[in-house]
Amino acid sequence: MTHExxxxxxxxxxxxxxxxVRLVKKTLVIAELEVxxxxxxxxxxxxxxxxxxxxxxxxxxxxxxxxxxxxxxxxYLDFMAPGILAQSVLFIAIFYGIAIIWERDLGxxxxxxVSPSPRAAxxxxxxxxxxxxxxxxxxxxxxxxxLLGVRLNSNPGAIALVIxxxxxxxxxxxxxxxxxxxxVKTRERFMGIGQIMTMPLFFASNAIYPIAIxxxxxxxVSHANPLTYxxxxxxxxxISGGSAAYGVGPDxxxxxxxxxxxxxxxxxxxxxxVA
Amino acid sequence: xxxxxxxxxxxxxxxSLAVKELTLSVESGEIFGLLGPNGAGKSTTLKMLTTxxxxxxxxxxxxGCDIVRxxxxxxxxxxxxxQLLSADGALSGFENLLIFSKLYEVPRAQRRARIEEALEVxxxxxxxxxxxxxxxxxxxxxxxxxQAMVYRPxxxxxxxxxxxxxxxxxxxxxxxxxxxxxxxxxxxxxxxHYMEEADDLCxxxxxLHLGEMMALGTPAExxxxxxxxDATLDDVFVNFAGTSLQTGGSYRDTRRARRTAxxxx
Numbered sequence: 001m002t003h004e005x006x007x008x009x010x011x012x013x014x015x016x017x018x019x020x021v022r023l024v025k026k027t028l029v030i031a032e033l034e035v036x037x038x039x040x041x042x043x044x045x046x047x048x049x050x051x052x053x054x055x056x057x058x059x060x061x062x063x064x065x066x067x068x069x070x071x072x073x074x075x076y077l078d079f080m081a082p083g084i085l086a087q088s089v090l091f092i093a094i095f096y097g098i099a100i101i102w103e104r105d106l107g108x109x110x111x112x113x114v115s116p117s118p119r120a121a122x123x124x125x126x127x128x129x130x131x132x133x134x135x136x137x138x139x140x141x142x143x144x145x146x147l148l149g150v151r152l153n154s155n156p157g158a159i160a161l162v163i164x165x166x167x168x169x170x171x172x173x174x175x176x177x178x179x180x181x182x183x184v185k186t187r188e189r190f191m192g193i194g195q196i197m198t199m200p201l202f203f204a205s206n207a208i209y210p211i212a213i214x215x216x217x218x219x220x221v222s223h224a225n226p227l228t229y230x231x232x233x234x235x236x237x238x239i240s241g242g243s244a245a246y247g248v249g250p251d252x253x254x255x256x257x258x259x260x261x262x263x264x265x266x267x268x269x270x271x272x273x274v275a
Numbered sequence: 276x277x278x279x280x281x282x283x284x285x286x287x288x289x290x291s292l293a294v295k296e297l298t299l300s301v302e303s304g305e306i307f308g309l310l311g312p313n314g315a316g317k318s319t320t321l322k323m324l325t326t327x328x329x330x331x332x333x334x335x336x337x338x339g340c341d342i343v344r345x346x347x348x349x350x351x352x353x354x355x356x357x358q359l360l361s362a363d364g365a366l367s368g369f370e371n372l373l374i375f376s377k378l379y380e381v382p383r384a385q386r387r388a389r390i391e392e393a394l395e396v397x398x399x400x401x402x403x404x405x406x407x408x409x410x411x412x413x414x415x416x417x418x419x420x421x422q423a424m425v426y427r428p429x430x431x432x433x434x435x436x437x438x439x440x441x442x443x444x445x446x447x448x449x450x451x452x453x454x455x456x457x458x459x460x461x462x463x464x465x466x467x468h469y470m471e472e473a474d475d476l477c478x479x480x481x482x483l484h485l486g487e488m489m490a491l492g493t494p495a496e497x498x499x500x501x502x503x504x505d506a507t508l509d510d511v512f513v514n515f516a517g518t519s520l521q522t523g524g525s526y527r528d529t530r531r532a533r534r535t536a537x538x539x540x
Contacts, residue, residue, distance in 0.1 A: 029377045036374075037365045040406060107359030114325045115378040116350040275328045 023124070026117040030125020034132055045133075049140040052088040056081065056144050059208070069209050074242060081150045082234035082242070083207030085141040086227055089134040089166055093173035094198055096130045097181030098190050104273050105187075113274060119267040123175055127259065130174035131167030138166045145238075153240040161248065162237045168255040169230035173201075175262035182269035206245075207231050229254045278303040278430055278462050279324065283333030286319050293319040295486040296333065301479075303429075306456055306463045308477035310470070310512070316486035317466035318358060321434050324464070325355045338429055354428035358435040360415045364408030368399055368418050371407060372425050379426035386425075393424035397451060413444030420451050424459070431455065433465040437472060445469075449476050470508040480508070484516035 038045070056077070063069060064076040071079035103109040112122055145152055153159075177194070184190050204218055205227040211219050222228050233251035236244025244251055277300035284297040294316040301307040309317045322328045324335055326346040334341060340348040362371050372390045381389060394400045397417040407415060416436065423431050436452065437445040453476065455461045467473055473480045474494045482490045482497070490497055490511065498506040501514055 026378065029374060032377075033363070033366070033370075033374050036370050037363075040365060040367075105359075107357035107361030108363055110325075110327060110357045111355060111361055111375070112378070113327055114350060114353065114355040115375065116347060116380070117378055271327075274322070 019118070023118050023121050026121035027124040027128060029117075030112075030122060031128040031132060033125075034129030038133070045136045048088070048092065048133075048137060051091065052084050052137065052141050053144055055084045055087070056141070056148060060084070060148070063208075070213065071210065074239065075151075077148060078150050078239050078242065079235070080208050081141065081145045082238045083205075083231050085138060085166070085234055085238070086169060086205075086231045087202055087207055088137040088141065089169045089230070090173050090201060090227060091198060092133055092137060093130040093170040094177050094201070095194050096126060096174040097177035097179075098187060098194070100126070100178055100181045100270065100273060101185065101187050101190060110274055113271055119271060120263055123178060123263050123266045123270065124171075126178060127171035127174045127263065128167070130170040134166050134170040135163065138162065151240045153238055153242070158237045161252075162234060165230055165233040165237065165248075165252060165255070168252060168259060169227070172226050172230075172255055172259045172262060175259060175266045178266040178270050179262060182266065182273050185273060201225060201227055205231060206235075226255060226258045276303065277301060279307075279335070279337050279464060281320075281324070281333070281335040284320070284323060284330050284335050285332045286316070286323060286328070287331040292486050294323070294330075297483075297486075297488055299481055299488065299491060301430075301462060301464055303462050304456065304460055305478045306452070306465070306476055308473040308480045309464070309466045309483055310468065310473045310480050310508070311466075311483035311516075312468055314485075315483040317483055318434050319486075320483070321355070321432050321464070321466055325353060325432050326350060327355075352429040354423040354426065354431040356416075356419045356423065356431070356433045356436060358438060360412060360419075362407045362410075362415050362418050362422075364406065367404050367406055368394065368410070368421075369403040371418060372422055375422050376425045381426055389425045390421075393421035396424065396454070397421040398447075411444075413440050413447065416440065416444070416448055417451060420448070420455065423455065423461075427459050428461065430462045430464065433463065435466055435468070437467070437469065445472075452476060470512070474508050482512055482515050484512075489515035 060077045060080050063080070067076070069076060069079075100109060103112075142152065180193055180197075181190055184193060200221075204221045205225050206222065207227065211222045211228070214222060229246065229251040232244045232246050233248050233255075235242045236248045236251075279299075279301040281297050281299055284294060285292065286294040297316075297320060309320060311317050319328070323330050324337060324342060326342055326349050329343055334343065336342070337349045338352045340352075342349055362368075366374070369390060372393065373386065376386045376390060391400070394403050397420060399414060399417060399421060402410065402414065407418065410418065433452070437448050440448060449472065452463060452465070456463055465477070477494065479491070479493050480497060481488050490500075492500070494508055497511045498508065501510055503510065
């Protein structure tokens with residue numbers, strides 16, 4: 001009989017370094033689970049592609065002709081493509097919490113919570129899962145943008161940073177979603193709140209028009225909205241000739257900070273989902 | 276030395292006490308059964324012992340560790356199979372075991388061998404690559420027990436392991452549970468409202484009614500205590516709880532049991 005890795009309680013003797021290694025490992029296991037699910041059933045990736053396609057094809061094409069929105073030296077379609085990428089990431093991530101409620105109803109969540117995994121790893125694992133799912137959206141938006149003649153930046157370094165920005169954006173909104181799920185606890189209430197939230201998050205941001213044309217109060221709201229910084233970073237990285245108003249570095253820094261804070265809150269709250 | 280020890284363990288939901296001052300100890304290597312109807316407080320007790328919910332008052336030690344202050348240390352030595360069928364339907368049986376072997380830090384070199392052995396013992400080898408959503412209820416239960424075989428906890432908590440299973444599948448699950456104890460020396464704590472299950476499987480039984488422990492002992496002791504010839508555990512239950520095992524239980528529990536039974540087909 002063997003008990004490797006399970007025998008004596010080691011928690012007390014863990015150094016901070018070992019704790020970080022464990023956090024990273026367990027986070028990756030949870031994300032691996034998501035990748036394996038996607039491998040079994042990829043149809044969702046295709047259906048998810050419809051919405052950004054419609055925004056770019058219909059809204060984007062029309063507003064490019066109208067020239068109603070001041071977008072500086074960028075064509076409107078070039079201006080909005082990063083916004084639509086951020087939007088499709090938001091829509092995937094903000095409903096992630098419902099998966100937790102679903103898993104609670106199935107009893108799966110109980111088993112994760114009973115396993116010797118840091119609560120923060122369970123949260124970050126879900127956040128990273130949302131990031132992985134969002135990468136397929138990024139691929140689709142890039143493809144559509146290419147077909148529509150958007151001037152994309154093909155610098156590999158910039159594309160690598162786009163991937164970072166997309167994962168960070170997804171991670172933030174997925175953890176926010178987990179916090180909401182922990183508070184409302186039922187699917188019906190969550191759907192209601194999720195729908196109420198996506199609209200203001202999307203429109204009170206720089207996704208499809210610059211913040212400068214907003215009334216003062218909405219400018220304040222938009223500056224407090226992490227989506228703004230995700231879009232800003234993407235605009236600086238994705239589009240050739242595009243620039244980030246706040247700088248790519250500060251944008252990504254704000255996303256990292258916001259995700260860290262939200263992860264701490266979610267790790268505190270979400271074990272209560274099973275109570 | 277007892278491996279599970281509770282002292283005045285209590286849980287209050289609003290104005291109702293789900294578990295009242297429960298004091299019991301389970302010895303290492305035992306199969307201990309918490310017996311009672313729906314709503315008796317069995318699942319709540321298990322959720323406290325598995326660190327899922329904190330007690331309102333009182334406390335418990337599992338493997339010498341406090342379930343609240345040393346929750347992480349407790350999680351390292353326990354396994355839990357919830358009442359609901361809780362394998363992930365969108366993954367294969369093999370993948371379900373693989374993910375949990377990693378979460379439980381089974382050394383990489385042993386993972387594959389342990390998973391294959393567990394699937395073999397549970398009679399699931401030929402379905403290992405099939406998605407769990409195609410499994411029957413009995414197969415899912417066996418997969419969940421296989422999960423415990425892979426990470427080999429010192430104490431395994433099973434909540435109503437055979438609810439909704441047909442008699443053949445139920446018998447198979449009982450045999451597997453017995454094997455876990457003999458092969459790995461696991462201590463097993465299970466809840467049930469089936470008298471045969473308690474009689475057949477458990478070395479000791481605690482009878483729980485409306486959150487209170489009414490009687491505690493081996494099935495034989497409990498039956499003998501009635502001083503009636505051919506007493507069954509059913510008779511014991513009626514004697515101590517003043518009511519039959521088949522009545523009682525909240526709407527929510529009944530609904531959940533039905534839903535589980537439906538999913539099991």
